[in-house]
Each structure stands twice: as structure tokens, then as C-alpha cells.
Amino acid sequence: MSDSKGMKRSLTLIPVVLFGFSFMALATVFSTYGIAAQLSHGMVPGSYLLALGVMFFTAYSYGQMAKVIPSAGSAYAYTQKSINSYAGFLVGWSILMDYLFIPMVNYLLFSIFFSAAFPSIPAYVWVLSLLLIVTVINVIGVKMATKANALLTILALLFIAIFIGLSIREITGGTGTGTLWSFESFYNTNEHFSFIVAGAALLCFSFLGFDSATAFAEETIQPEKTIPRAIYIIMFTGGILFIAVSYFAHNVWPLYDTFSNADAAANEIITLVGGKTFATFFLAVYGFTAFGSAMSSQASASRVLYAMGRDGQLPKRFFGTLHKKYNTPVNNILVISGFSLLALVLSLTLVASFINFGAFLAFTCVNLSVIFYYFIKNKQRSFKGTILYLIIPLIGAVLDLWLLVNLDIHSKVLGGIWFVLGFVYMLVLTKGFKESPPEINLSGEHT
Numbered sequence: 001m002s003d004s005k006g007m008k009r010s011l012t013l014i015p016v017v018l019f020g021f022s023f024m025a026l027a028t029v030f031s032t033y034g035i036a037a038q039l040s041h042g043m044v045p046g047s048y049l050l051a052l053g054v055m056f057f058t059a060y061s062y063g064q065m066a067k068v069i070p071s072a073g074s075a076y077a078y079t080q081k082s083i084n085s086y087a088g089f090l091v092g093w094s095i096l097m098d099y100l101f102i103p104m105v106n107y108l109l110f111s112i113f114f115s116a117a118f119p120s121i122p123a124y125v126w127v128l129s130l131l132l133i134v135t136v137i138n139v140i141g142v143k144m145a146t147k148a149n150a151l152l153t154i155l156a157l158l159f160i161a162i163f164i165g166l167s168i169r170e171i172t173g174g175t176g177t178g179t180l181w182s183f184e185s186f187y188n189t190n191e192h193f194s195f196i197v198a199g200a201a202l203l204c205f206s207f208l209g210f211d212s213a214t215a216f217a218e219e220t221i222q223p224e225k226t227i228p229r230a231i232y233i234i235m236f237t238g239g240i241l242f243i244a245v246s247y248f249a250h251n252v253w254p255l256y257d258t259f260s261n262a263d264a265a266a267n268e269i270i271t272l273v274g275g276k277t278f279a280t281f282f283l284a285v286y287g288f289t290a291f292g293s294a295m296s297s298q299a300s301a302s303r304v305l306y307a308m309g310r311d312g313q314l315p316k317r318f319f320g321t322l323h324k325k326y327n328t329p330v331n332n333i334l335v336i337s338g339f340s341l342l343a344l345v346l347s348l349t350l351v352a353s354f355i356n357f358g359a360f361l362a363f364t365c366v367n368l369s370v371i372f373y374y375f376i377k378n379k380q381r382s383f384k385g386t387i388l389y390l391i392i393p394l395i396g397a398v399l400d401l402w403l404l405v406n407l408d409i410h411s412k413v414l415g416g417i418w419f420v421l422g423f424v425y426m427l428v429l430t431k432g433f434k435e436s437p438p439e440i441n442l443s444g445e446h447t
Contacts, residue, residue: 008327011220013229016213018149020234023102023300024209025293026156027286029245031109032206034265036246040199042256044246046186047199052239054200054403055207057396058363059235061370063228064389066214068373070223074214074304075362076313082369082377085437086426091365092308093422097358097415098208099301100339101351106294107131107343108351110287116264117283127343134295135337138302139323139330152292159285160245166273167248175272176252185250201406205356206242210235211363215300298340302332313429313437350410357415360404367397 033044040047062078071077075095080088111126137148171180187196213230217223249269250256259265271279306329309319323330343351374380374389381390404412430437 009219009221009223011216011226013226013233015149016216016220016226016230017233018153019216019296019299020209020213020230021153021156021238022149022209022292023212023296024206024234024238025106025289026153026160026238026241027289028206028293029242030266030270030282031286032203033246033249033269034259034262036199036203037250037256037259037265038262039195039202040256041188041191041195042250042254043185043188043191043196044199044203044250045243046196047203048206048239048242048246049186050196050200051203051207052235052243054396054399055204055210055235055239057392057399058367059210059231061367061393061396062211062214063231064370064393065366065373066217066227066231067224070217070220070227071307074211074217074307075366076304077307078369078373079365080437082373083365086430086433087365089313089426089429089437090419090422091362092304092313093425094358094415094419095362096301096304096308097418098355098362099297099304100336101354102208102297103134103294103301103336104340104343104346104351105348105355106290106297107340108346108348110290110294111343112348113283113286113290124344127341130291130294131337131340131343134291134298135333137295138299138333139328140326148295149292152288155285156289157241159282160241162278162281163270163273164244164248166278167252170273171248171251176250177254180251182251182254185247185254197403197406201356201403203242204359204403205352207235207238208355208359209238209296211366212296212300215303218303298333298336301336302329305329305332305335311437350414354411354414354418356407357404357411358418360400360407361415361419364397364400364404367393367400371397 036044036047062075065078065082069077069081076088076092078088079091107127107130110130111123114126115121115123168180170176171178187193210231213234214227217227220226249266252273253259253265253269259268261268267279267282270282274281305314305319306322308314309316309321309332311320314320318331319329319335321331322328370393371390375385380388407415426437427433429435
């Protein structure tokens with residue numbers, strides 16, 4: 001293993017965007033639709049629109065910080081350099097929860113869908129098979145993964161396009177609402193707005209791909225320009241697709257409380273518009289999508305661990321090294337693969353509960369990092385500076401906290417426990433705050 005040279009800059013805009021799309025898993029709009037429909041009382045497009053609005057402010061802040069801190073540490077690095085090393089560590093610990101659990105979500109969903117289709121094959125076979133393939137590809141390196149991401153993204157976009165086309169055919173034929181212009185799914189005056197908020201709190205999970213792009217900053221050519229562009233492309237494209245799919249899904253099947261199984265609501269809608277053949281196609285697409293998301297999320301998580309290990313937040317000799325041949329953080333990839341084996345025993349609900357808590361906490365701190373870095377430390381307090389570096393990120397922070405408060409009780413309890421564990425570990429690491437956690441040296445040399 002070696003870390004003397006650091007990661008090689010080989011990624012351009014398109015590969016970074018493809019990693020984001022794969023992490024985001026564009027087909028996730030189908031797997032979460034039924035649950036989101038129940039939470040939002042059928043106003044899924046409205047919830048996605050609200051989530052997109054919230055994520056715009058946070059994506060803006062990520063873009064501003066990526067310009068000045070192009071580090072693989074992402075939210076952890078931004079907070080550490082802008083606020084202080086203690087806050088940075090706790091943010092890194094919180095977002096690490098997301099990066100560790102998101103691959104597991106994909107393994108669980110993969111096994112759930114394929115075990116249902118092939119009940120004679122045990123669920124653990126699907127988990128272990130996907131886990132092995134993803135690990136091997138990520139060890140070999142991001143170039144190979146980029147080729148796979150391109151294929152998977154094209155496949156997901158093709159399925160979405162066909163779904164929308166078939167939905168239009170069914171709707172104009174009298175199915176569902178019978179009209180293409182029904183906007184009750186954005187806001188139904190007979191329902192309370194709080195249902196849209198509840199749906200948005202869940203569906204912000206779908207946008208996590210945009211921030212994963214920042215984890216590849218040290219492998220990206222001209223990251224100061226490329227990463228912000230990738231962030232906006234990933235977020236807006238994903239948001240538009242999510243809103244479009246959920247809009248047509250609602251118009252095809254407007255009664256959100258009539259699904260035989262909310263978890264499998266997408267299968268019922270897809271079968272309605274395209275029959276069993278199209279449902280089989282969906283199974284294949286979702287399988288590939290889960291593979292791509294697991295691959296990208298594992299790669300992102302390994303680079304966050306690498307950044308924390310290289311800076312001494314985690315044991316450097318193990319976490320802060322790269323493989324001599326592949327120039328990838330192999331130890332971290334293997335750690336995440338081992339952690340993901342918990343997919344064999346944990347439930348999807350429990351795993352999903354961890355993720356949004358860490359995400360909203362990290363998002364809040366990234367917004368605050370813009371204020372601390374630009375407005376407070378660099379004193380950019382002109383009228384334009386006040387708007388760009390105080391008002392906009394402050395709105396983002398408030399909105400993120402608002403959605404965090406609206407998470408379900410399991411998310412807040414489990415997330416709180418993880419946060420407390422991180423705080424205790426930081427106390428040990430800093431000998432009771434007598435020492436500061438090691439900080440990132442932006443010149444590229446790390447102690």
C-alpha cells in the first residue's frame with residue numbers, strides 16, 4: 001500500500017455525473033413510490049418538488065465549498081476547514097453513517113426483488129453475489145466503474161422514457177384520472193400541507209447522489225469547476241425525472257390507498273401500463289440500478305474513509321493508504337464490504353432509518369460552512385456577498401433542519417445514538433478536547 005502520490009486525477013465532468021446518477025439510482029423513484037404515496041396522501045410530485053427546492057439551496061452550498069476545498073472528504077472537509085475540526089469530525093461521522101448504510105440498502109432491495117421473483121434461491125445468495133461483484137470492480141478502479149455507470153444510466157433512462165410513454169397511452173385511453181393535466185398530485189386542497197412535508201422528508205433520500213460527486217474531487221480534473229457543475233446537473237436532472245415519473249404514476253393510479261402492497265406499488269403500476277413483460281423488464285432494470293448504486297456508494301464511502309484516515313481522524317496506517325497497483329483505497333473498500341454483510345440480518349426499514357438523519361445533519365453543516373468560510377472568515381459582506389454567502393445558505397440550513405425535525409422517530413433515535421457514539425470517540429481521540437483532531441492540509445500533503 002502507498003499514499004505518497006495520492007489519487008490520480010483522471011475523471012472529467014461526464015464520468016463524475018454518471019457516478020452521481022448511479023449513486024442516486026434513478027429507478028429509486030419506483031421503489032419508494034408506494035411508501036411516499038401513503039406518507040404524502042398521493043401528493044408525491046409535490047413532495048419531490050419541495051425536496052428539490054430544499055436540495056437546491058444545499059447543492060448551491062456544496063458547489064461553493066467545492067470551489068475552495070476540492071477534497072475527497074466532502075461535507076466533513078468543508079465543515080472542518082470552515083467551522084472547526086471538532087464540528088468537522090462529527091459531520092464526517094454523521095455522513096459516514098449514510099455512506100456505510102446506502103450500499104446495504106441496495107443489497108437489501110436487490111435481494112427483496114429477486115427473491116420474490118425467484119423464491120427457490122435464498123436471499124443471502126443475491127446479497128453475497130452483488131456484494132462480491134461490486135467489491136471487485138471498485139478495487140480495480142474508477143475507470144472500469146465509469147464504463148459500467150454509463151451503461152446503467154442509459155438503461156435506467158430508457159426504462160423511464162418507456163414508462164412515461166406507456167403511461168400517457170393509458171391515461172389518454174381513460175385509465176386513472178383520464179387526463180394528462182391533473183395537478184392535485186402537487187397539492188390537493190383537501191389534504192394538509194404537512195403530508196407533502198412528510199413525503200419530502202423521506203424523498204430527500206433520493207437526491208443523495210449529488211453530494212456523492214464531491215467525494216471524487218481528488219480524482220477529478222479541474223475539480224473547482226467540474227464538481228459544482230456535476231452537482232447541479234445531477235440534482236436538477238434527477239429531480240425533473242423523479243417529478244415526471246411520480247406525476248404520471250399518480251395519474252395512472254390516483255388512489256394511493258388502494259395498493260395491495262405499498263412496498264410493491266411500483267410493480268402494480270408498471271404491470272398496469274405495460275403488462276407482465278414490462279414488469280419483467282423493470283425487474284432487470286432495477287437489478288442493474290441497485291448494482292450501480294451499490295458500486296458508486298461503496299466507492300464514495302471508501303474515499304471518505306480514506307480522507308478521514310489520511311488526516312488522522314481514523315487510524316492512518318489502515319484507512320489512509322492506497323493500493324500500489326490500483327491506486328484505490330482497498331482497505332476501506334473491504335471494510336465497507338464487510339459492514340454490508342449486515343444486510344443478511346438487518347431489515348430495510350431499520351437501515352433506511354439511519355440514512356436521512358446523517359444526511360440532513362451534514363447538509364445543514366455544509367450550508368453553515370459557506371457562511372463561516374465566505375461571510376465570516378473572508379468577510380465577503382457586500383450586498384451581493386450577503387445574498388450569496390449568508391441568506392441563501394442560511395435558508396438551506398433552516399430547510400434541512402426543518403426536514404430533519406419531520407423525520408420519523410426511528411430515524412431520530414437511531415441517528416442520535418450514532419451521533420453520541422461519534423462524540424464519545426472524539427472525546428477519546430482528542431483526550432477530552434485537550435488536543436484538536438488533525439486537520440486537512442489543502443496543499444495535498446497530510447500529516
